Amino acid sequence: VKTLRQLGERGLIERLRRLLPRGRGVVAGIGDDCAVVRAGRGRLLLLKTDAVVEGVHFDKRATPHQIGWKAMARALSDIAAMAGRPRWALVTAGLREDTAARTIAGIYRGLAAAAGRFGARIVGGETVRAPGPFWLSVALAGEVEPRHLRLRSGARAGDAIFVTGTLGGSIQGKHLAFTPRIREAQWLVRHAPVRAMIDISDGLARDLGHLCRASRVGATLSAPAIPMSPPAGGCLQRALDDGEDFELLFTTPAAAAGKLLSAWRQAFPELRLTRIGAITRGGGILLGDELGHTRKLHESGYDHFQPSHA
Amino acid sequence: VKTLRQLGERGLIERLRRLLPRGRGVVAGIGDDCAVVRAGRGRLLLLKTDAVVEGVHFDKRATPHQIGWKAMARALSDIAAMAGRPRWALVTAGLREDTAARTIAGIYRGLAAAAGRFGARIVGGETVRAPGPFWLSVALAGEVEPRHLRLRSGARAGDAIFVTGTLGGSIQGKHLAFTPRIREAQWLVRHAPVRAMIDISDGLARDLGHLCRASRVGATLSAPAIPMSPPAGGCLQRALDDGEDFELLFTTPAAAAGKLLSAWRQAFPELRLTRIGAITRGGGILLGDELGHTRKLHESGYDHFQPSHA
Numbered sequence: 001v002k003t004l005r006q007l008g009e010r011g012l013i014e015r016l017r018r019l020l021p022r023g024r025g026v027v028a029g030i031g032d033d034c035a036v037v038r039a040g041r042g043r044l045l046l047l048k049t050d051a052v053v054e055g056v057h058f059d060k061r062a063t064p065h066q067i068g069w070k071a072m073a074r075a076l077s078d079i080a081a082m083a084g085r086p087r088w089a090l091v092t093a094g095l096r097e098d099t100a101a102r103t104i105a106g107i108y109r110g111l112a113a114a115a116g117r118f119g120a121r122i123v124g125g126e127t128v129r130a131p132g133p134f135w136l137s138v139a140l141a142g143e144v145e146p147r148h149l150r151l152r153s154g155a156r157a158g159d160a161i162f163v164t165g166t167l168g169g170s171i172q173g174k175h176l177a178f179t180p181r182i183r184e185a186q187w188l189v190r191h192a193p194v195r196a197m198i199d200i201s202d203g204l205a206r207d208l209g210h211l212c213r214a215s216r217v218g219a220t221l222s223a224p225a226i227p228m229s230p231p232a233g234g235c236l237q238r239a240l241d242d243g244e245d246f247e248l249l250f251t252t253p254a255a256a257a258g259k260l261l262s263a264w265r266q267a268f269p270e271l272r273l274t275r276i277g278a279i280t281r282g283g284g285i286l287l288g289d290e291l292g293h294t295r296k297l298h299e300s301g302y303d304h305f306q307p308s309h310a
Numbered sequence: 311v312k313t314l315r316q317l318g319e320r321g322l323i324e325r326l327r328r329l330l331p332r333g334r335g336v337v338a339g340i341g342d343d344c345a346v347v348r349a350g351r352g353r354l355l356l357l358k359t360d361a362v363v364e365g366v367h368f369d370k371r372a373t374p375h376q377i378g379w380k381a382m383a384r385a386l387s388d389i390a391a392m393a394g395r396p397r398w399a400l401v402t403a404g405l406r407e408d409t410a411a412r413t414i415a416g417i418y419r420g421l422a423a424a425a426g427r428f429g430a431r432i433v434g435g436e437t438v439r440a441p442g443p444f445w446l447s448v449a450l451a452g453e454v455e456p457r458h459l460r461l462r463s464g465a466r467a468g469d470a471i472f473v474t475g476t477l478g479g480s481i482q483g484k485h486l487a488f489t490p491r492i493r494e495a496q497w498l499v500r501h502a503p504v505r506a507m508i509d510i511s512d513g514l515a516r517d518l519g520h521l522c523r524a525s526r527v528g529a530t531l532s533a534p535a536i537p538m539s540p541p542a543g544g545c546l547q548r549a550l551d552d553g554e555d556f557e558l559l560f561t562t563p564a565a566a567a568g569k570l571l572s573a574w575r576q577a578f579p580e581l582r583l584t585r586i587g588a589i590t591r592g593g594g595i596l597l598g599d600e601l602g603h604t605r606k607l608h609e610s611g612y613d614h615f616q617p618s619h620a
Contacts, residue, residue, distance in 0.1 A: 004414065004437075007409040012414065012437055019418050022430045026398075035434035037398050039453075041351055049400040049449050051438045088336075088347050090359040092447045094404075097315040101325065104314065108329050121333045123344035125321055126316075131552050132442020137402045139449030143349075178373045 028151055032214075033081040033198060035140070036149065044143040044149060046084040051077040054133040058176065064103045066176040067136065068110025074201070075140040076118055076180035077246040082151070083189040084144035086120035086182065091116040092137040094130030107136070118182045142276040148189045150213035150250070155196035159251035160261075161219060165272055167204055167247065168232025168239035182305040185248055187267055192260040196249040205240045205297055206283055207249055220286045220294065221277035240271075240297070251279055327590070338461055341523075343391040344452070344510060346459065354454050356394040360385040361447040368486065374413045376486040377446065378420025384511070385450040386490035386528055387556040388427055391509040392461070393499040394454035396430035396492065401448040404440030428492045458499045460560070462524035465506035469589040470560035471529060472570075475582055477514055478542025478549035479559065485554040495558055497577055502570040507560035515550045515607055517559055530596045530604065531587035550597075550607070561589055 004012065013031050022029045025028040027036035027208040029042065039045040051072045052058060062070075072089065079086045081205060091111055095104065108122075116123055120140065164181055181199070188194050196215055200207045205224070212219050224234055229245070257275055264273040280286075314322065323341050332339045336345035337354065349355040362368060362381045372380075382399065389396045401421055405414065418432075425432055430450065474491055492508070495603070498504050506525055510517045522529050533546055539555070542548040562570060567585055574583040590596075595607040 002411040003407065004411065009437070012411075015411065015415065016418060019415060020422055021433045022433075025432065026433050029433045031436075032434070035398065037433060039349065039355075040353065043350065043396075045349075045355075045451070047398055047400055047434060047449070047451060047616065049402045049435050049447070051402050051404065051436065053404065053440045055441060056439055058372050060495055073561040088345065088357055090345065090357055090449060092359045092361045094363060094445060095314055097313065098411045099314045101322075102315065104322065104330060108326055112330055119429050121336065122330045123332075123336050123339045123347060124342070124357060125340075125359050126361065127319070128363055128445075129366055130363045130443065130445060131365060133440065135404060135438075135440060135445070137359070137361070137447040137449075139357070139400060139447075140450060141355070141357060198569065202348055225389070241435065285377075 013305045024034065030307055032151065033078040034084070036082065038291050042146060042255040044144050044146055046079055046082055046144055048075050048078045049139045050078065051135060051137040053135045062107025062176055063112070065110035068107040069114045069137050070176050071136040072111045072114035073178060073180045073246070075138040076114060076120070076182060077199045077201065079140060079142040079199055080180050080182045080248065083148045083185045083197065084142040085186070086115070086118050086142040088141045089115050089120050089123055091125035094135040095127055095129045096127060096131065096134065099134070106158060109180040111138070150189060150194050150197040152196055152211045154196050155211060155215035155217050155251040155279045157217055157279055157281045158254055159195055160254045160275050161221070161249070161251050161277040161279060163200070163204070163247055163249050163274055163276050165245065165247040166227040166229040167200065168235065168242045170242055170244040172231035174229070178246045180246060181248045183266060184271065188250065191263055193252050193256050195251050195253070197248060200247045200249050201243055202285045203241045203243045204249065205285065211249065213284060217276055217283060218283040220280055220288055221297065223287050223289045225274060225276045227272055227274045233280040245257040250271055250277045254278065290305065324537045331404070341392045342461065343388040344394070352456065354456055354459060356389055356392055356452040356454055358385050358388045359447060359449045360388065361445055363445045364443040368453065372486055374416025375420035379424045380486050381446040381448050382421045382424035383488060383490045383556070385448040385491060386424060386430070387511065389452040390452060390492045390495040390558065391507055392454060393458045393507065394452040395496070396425070396428050396450055396452040399425050399432045400449040400450045401428050401432055401435035403437045404445040405437055406441065407439060407443065409444070410416050428490065451601040460499060460504050460570065462506055462508050462521045465521060465525035465527050465561040465589045466566055467527055467589055467591045469505055470564045470585050471531070471559070471561050471566040471587040471589060472539065473510070473514065473557055473559050473584055474587050475555065475557040476537040476539040477510065477555050478539045478545065478552045480552055482541035484539070487577040488556045490556060491558045494578060494581065498560065500543040501573055503562050503566050505561050507558060510555045510557045511553055512557050513553045514559065515552045517593065521559065522595060524585070528589055528590040528593040528595060530590055531599055531607065533597050533599045535584060535586045537582055537584045
């Protein structure tokens with residue numbers, strides 16, 4: 001009997017995609033950052049759920065406020081990846097009966113702080129008795145104008161690849177306090193010809209892999225260009241593989257790159273935007289070094305159901 | 311330090327309601343069956359999440375298909391309570407790594423069967439690694455025409471109280487295979503002056519209590535009229551207190567009762583509709599017997615965080 005561990009996350013998504021065919025009015029579904037559905041009269045609704053589990057996504061050192069912030073910000077980041085505006089959130093909490101009331105209040109304050117900062121509101125949800133590890137599931141609905149929607153699948157050969165912020169070592173703290181790039185994504189689709197976009201949750205290598213597969217293209221990354229976070233400690237592999245940076249990864253036509261970079265510096269002086277490579281016709285993802293040597297990149301990023309080095 | 315057990319479900323909801331103020335454009339929020347939000351251009355969106363946990367909502371005797379059906383049908387029932395049309399579902403599954411792939415497929419088939427039967431579609435979600443008991447959280451979005459929306463809060467003194475189907479003993483099997491009353495609710499708001507509606511998830515006594523509190527009214531139930539399910543074994547207390555029947559409980563003006571009952575028999579010949587009492591000005595919920603004696607009803611129904619007989 002095949003188990004989830006053997007199937008892996010991507011294998012499972014493939015199975016579910018076959019089991020649950022996409023219907024009419026569904027613009028994007030299983031396997032995308034958010035589901036995108038036509039809600040009538042030209043409106044697009046973005047729907048996303050994201051869960052965090054004690055011992056998997058956070059440990060006992062995290063404060064209740066941080067846990068709440070992270071749970072909401074993860075879902076917000078997926079709305080950002082599609083350039084949407086987050087609107088309404090529902091929160092489900094699986095709690096042990098001996099959880100302190102003030103812990104719960106702290107978690108909901110963290111959830112509400114993250115939602116409120118980006119214009120979303122918690123409108124419902126429920127709490128359920130759950131023996132075992134504590135978990136939070138956030139369901140978030142957002143809206144996007146059809147002309148602003150961006151998917152993973154729009155990249156074309158020749159596009160420049162960009163990433164916001166810096167990467168790697170998020171586990172040292174950023175994963176509990178990151179800023180979902182809602183405002184940046186909305187600015188981007190209004191000021192640059194963004195063709196494909198995704199947020200980096202599984203790590204640069206893996207999420208670029210998702211984007212390339214969805215767009216049926218390949219990519220070449222420039223190793224010296226990849227912006228590393230201080231906690232990555234100068235280790236390129238960590239900037240490539242570490243998850244939970246929640247930065248935006250996107251492509252534009254190469255000709256638009258220069259103008260975009262200077263407009264970005266005006267709009268977001270405190271957040272880096274870096275051109276890290278180019279989309280290619282195919283052939284997977286290659287990593288080029290200073291000397292012009294390239295090697296094939298393996299997607300060793302995070303899989304929820306497989307040991308890290310299986 | 312006060313814990314969740316001491317606070318209880320209603321205490322928790324009260325705290326969260328204070329912590330998370332309802333915003334503009336939110337018609338119904340925390341504490342209602344679904345959140346109801348204005349999605350622009352006169353459209354109302356219904357948003358609901360509902361979770362089931364292994365060992366709490368089902369045990370090892372339940373088949374994967376039944377677990378999936380139940381998880382989806384519970385959320386559908388809340389959409390029914392507001393006379394909405396279910397549209398899009400997201401499913402989050404917290405799974406152990408050793409879960410068999412065919413178990414997961416069975417669960418999703420059950421989820422898809424329940425959604426598909428009522429016109430909804432699973433458009434996304436995620437699976438997360440969760441040590442401990444297995445859980446499923448369903449987020450469901452639906453739509454309702456503003457003139458068809460019904461809340462818990464519309465009941466008035468003098469209204470007749472109705473319930474669909476029969477009550478009690480759901481734990482014997484119905485809780486895994488019940489039919490959410492989507493079609494019946496949509497018919498009701500088109501054919502009868504329904505003033506307040508709720509689905510019975512926590513038990514008749516408790517859910518009538520929710521409806522009365524929201525409407526600031528009381529009620530008198532007629533004990534002999536309450537329709538008992540065979541598994542209730544003739545025990546009135548079970549029909550009053552057992553949860554998970556997922557029938558509709560609603561009120562109309564008394565003058566409309568006769569016409570409604572005969573129209574119902576034409577429309578749904580196989581499902582009972584029973585007039586079980588009347589809404590009163592206040593004074594809690596009274597239970598009247600054959601001899602005209604009344605006693606005050608205590609809401610001893612199910613609380614997720616409190617022992618049954620605390």
